[in-house]
Amino acid sequence: MTDVAALLQRQSFVELPARSRCQHLLDDADQRELLGPFERLTSPWLPKQNIVTQSDDGVVIMRGTLGDTKVVIAAVEPAFQGGSMGEVGGAKIAGALACALADAENGDPVVPILLLETGGVRLQEANCGLAAIAEIHDMIVALREHGPVIGVITGPVGCFGGMSIAAGLCSELIVTREARLGLNGPQVIEQEAGVDEFDSRDRPMIWSLLGGEQRVATGLAEALVGDDVAAIRDLLARHVTASPKPLARTTDIARFEALLETVAPTERATARTTRDAFAQTTGAA
């Protein structure tokens, strides 16, 4: 907190809507949106339930370059329906990833970057949204064979539900301190397991367990970055050219099963005990 000038010049990424996030990350030249808002690919399900649609269904797909690397960015709009994944928005991401896969197979790789800000499936679209999320998972796994697939979670929504699995499947996951990553969100855990298990109003506890810092410390995310457009862009520029690491997070199932064996469900987990458990069994922290 000492460098006041740097703080004043910093441009927040978290505060930007999805389209601006893409525009700020891509090089100015040749950036273009695919299936943009004027195509009007909106949700067919929301109007039937008296809910206002958004012209891009809350997902922005943009092609361009980052440095000299061709990339495609898929960004979820956090403000629209809690960043939820509907049938159309999910299909846009899956389609963009399918195009990237075809390009990679033809020897012309385009690195996918997913800006995940989502509570998971849009409940109003149920199975149609889930099917789209499953396609996204499928594409990420296929794309990892060819190069990096980079996920970014910055906040304010975090990344939950089926899309938290998508985040986990990414070969590189970049998070901020404000980011949260979890299969179930705090309110869902409280509803299912009780307030003694998880108090969804206890914000320090939530971030200590689901927050970006903890996820990096336990090896479930690769890099921690500040809420700063330039810093996120620089970090991404390095990651898009790096060759992906071995995918221990999704392939080394035995180690995670061994970790689960050490957990005593009667004891309340804390950030410290969780980090220790991960350190002992997976070598993280």
Place this chain on the structure above:
Amino acid sequence: MQTLSFDYPAGPPAARRALAGVVGSGDLEVLLEPGDSGRTTVAIATSVDGVDEIWRAVIDRIFADDGLPALKVEINDFGATPAVVRLRIAQAMEQTSPEARHD
């Protein structure tokens, strides 16, 4: 959800299309496209029912001036206040002018 539509006389078609805002709490999305010469149409979908008169007053005040370029306006509203509505429409209209940076 309620849908509303309004119609106004206007000048020649606007130079280009533009977008402002998102369908988030207290905000709205405004899509502007060049309209048919001499006519501006406004189609609104809003999450708040029963405030037709306020919408008419806000939209009338902006588009009643028939010297404006012809636009096809689409608004997807999620409970924006009249001030936010005016700001978002102004933001989008600024981008449709020929001098605006095209992006």
